[in-house]
Amino acid sequence: MDDLASLRDGDRAVVIGAGLGGLAAAMRLGAKGYRVTVLDRLDGPGGRGSAIHKDGFRFDLGPTIVTVPQLLRDLWATCGRDFDTDVDLRALDPFYEIRWPDGSTFTARQDTDAMRAEVARLSPEDLPGYEQFLKDSEARYHFGFEDLGRRSMHRFEDLLKVLPKFVGLRADRSVAAHAARRFHDPRLRMAFSFHPLFIGGDPFNVTSMYILVSHLEKEFGVHYAMGGVVAIAEAMVRVIRDQGGEVRYGVEVDEILLQGGQTRGVRTVEGQMIPAPLVVSNADAGHTYSRLLPGKKRWTESKLRKRRYSMGLYVWYFGTRGTRDMWSDVGHHTILNGPRYQGLVHDIFLKGQLSDDMSLYVHRPTVTDPSAAPEGDDTFYALSPVPHLGHAHPVDWRAEAAVYREKVAAQLETLIPGFRDRIVAEHEMTPGDFRDRYLSPHGSGFSIEPRILQSAWFRPHNVSEEAKGLFLVGAGTHPGAGVPGVISSAEVLGKLVPDAPGGMRSERLAAE
Structure with a gap:
């Protein structure tokens, strides 16, 4: 060619x-x-x-950062x-907050000293591992992003040339396995390994090259387009x-x-x-x-x-009336973890099974961008990774969507109590909608x-x-x-x- x-x-x-x-x-x-x-x-x-508008609320359907x-x-x-x-x-500061069921939290920021303080607050013994993880992430960024990611890889001989580097950087090891080598605390292992989910990858099977995302955040920050x-x-x-x-x-x-x-x-x-x-x-x-x-x-x-396709997504978009000054501890981006990490990911990617528990990514753009809702109101979306439709027994979302939305709502109550009584506009997307709207095979999200x-x-x-x-x-x-x-x-x-x-x-x- x-x-x-x-x-x-x-x-x-x-x-x-x-x-x-x-x-x-x-x-x-x-x-x-x-x-x-x-x-x-x-x-x-x-x-x-893209985005849709309902009753003065703008629902940004996809990427938010x-x-x-x-x-x-x-x-x-x-x-x-x-x-x-x-x-x-x-530029956003903080980037996002991670919350666990036990009440502990981790706030991600661009400032390295602030990140060191967060690591030390959860697990002081993991500070040396964090320092090494930063070096690991930077090395993979220069090779995987600046080199391979910005040039064509359509020639097999180009792959052969870079294989030694892949081997040296242990690309065969997963993101989660690499994080486990650097951190003892299971919360920090999650906090520094979940990023492949943002591009449709299973952290326990995706190559450790993707820890480069941590360097992207540190070097360039996380931004929001008004x-x-x-x-x-x-x-x-x-x-x-x-x-x-x-x-x-x-x-x-x-x-x-x-x-x-x-x-x-x-x-x-x-x-x-x-x-x-x-x-x-x-x-x-x-x-x-x-x-x-x-x-x-x-x-x-x-x-x-x-081919293995990325997971599907369940996304619930909703606008709430008169809540701009409520829930002051809820920022632009929040990750609500369920009780399981690896087990839940395996259910989604390997078993194709819709679990009762879940982890949620919650987007509240009105913290930064008031134009996403009428004055004094809020726009949210809650995103839950779910199995795509290509598994042996795909989820019937026509039957499950309403049930699953109630499960999502129950978890959201721990973050934004009383929100359901304030909802005045909403929209919902399941893997079936991704299949039909974007012509995405199996309704995969990525x-x-x-x-x-x-x-x-x-x-x-x-x-x-x-x-x-x-x-x-x-x-x-x-x-x-x-x-x-x-x-x-x-x-x-x-x-x-x-x-x-x-x-x-x-x-x-x-x-x-």
Whole structure:
């Protein structure tokens, strides 16, 4: 796939999906001089990062935080724009609070001395392990994020070159196993190993390379975009349109068109043909290869069925009336742990079993962003990891959703007592909604799980081996899920695709 000369026959490009990965890809293509058309079946931008509005409340459906904002600043700079002029990004302090059933807590912050104090408060004997864990995390960040995560891994020889480094960093060890080697206290083991859940990974099976997230938090902080992540998506659309590109909503792609092994455009479900020699799919990689592309060779139905997918998500969004000054001890991000950690994770990922107990991630954006609710009110969402729909006996959410919501509510009462009497607007999403809204295989929340043999070269590549002129971005491809991952996938795309014919750049860049 190194010979991309055929792409120079035209300057048109189609991007399937207006998620953050697809919009970032469109921006980079626009900066290279392509005339880009972005198509999305939803009624607005953002994909999993979109939002809905009910009775004055904004419910941000997907990601709520931004780490490594420099990736976004670099993306904007490539387009001759200033990210901070277009998006109001606020650094959070603290990042989040973790609460356990015994009443103990851990508050995560960027300041290293504050983090040392938190570790010492729970377990003084674990301070040396914490110091070593920071070094471990930084080493994996430089290798796994700055190196592998920002370049294509579609050549097998590239994998062979980095295998010794993988071995040296014990990539075969899981995140949880690595944390267990550095911490004695089970609460700290959880606090420094749960992060893979934010990108759909089982901490007890995902490669320890993902402890790099701890360094990301320490080095770059945790941020919130005023107006929610959808505000970033909307700003991206403005850049694309300023470049001369087009973003169309309510348009679903039915097939990627090929001729002689070369992409020739797409056909929508309404039968419209949109020609382009370059196609970028931000649809889930599983959906791209199982539904949109005929005649697959490597990513066959059989191979896709053998992939392990991330867990599903149950998310309850609700708005409460007159509560802005209530629950003063509840911050922007709270993690409520149930009585089990490893057992619950195994139920979700391995057994495919919906448990009675749960752990919850609770988002209260109105602590930082009053625009998420009417004046004096609050917006919340409570997210619970649950099994995806691909297990032998999938959960029937039509029967279980109401029962599960009551279980979630009972746990939330320990954090925000009396909240149910204050609810005036709500929305609910189950794995079935993720399947239907985002066309996510098995209703998974984050596409293919980032296990070691489903990462780097083993993951669907950014440049497809199935057809010339076809590229993939987003959570299901390299480097993986999460806002930094999908933005980086577009950066990798930018390194693979040549400038549009004639070397034309966008008018904005040319003017500079």
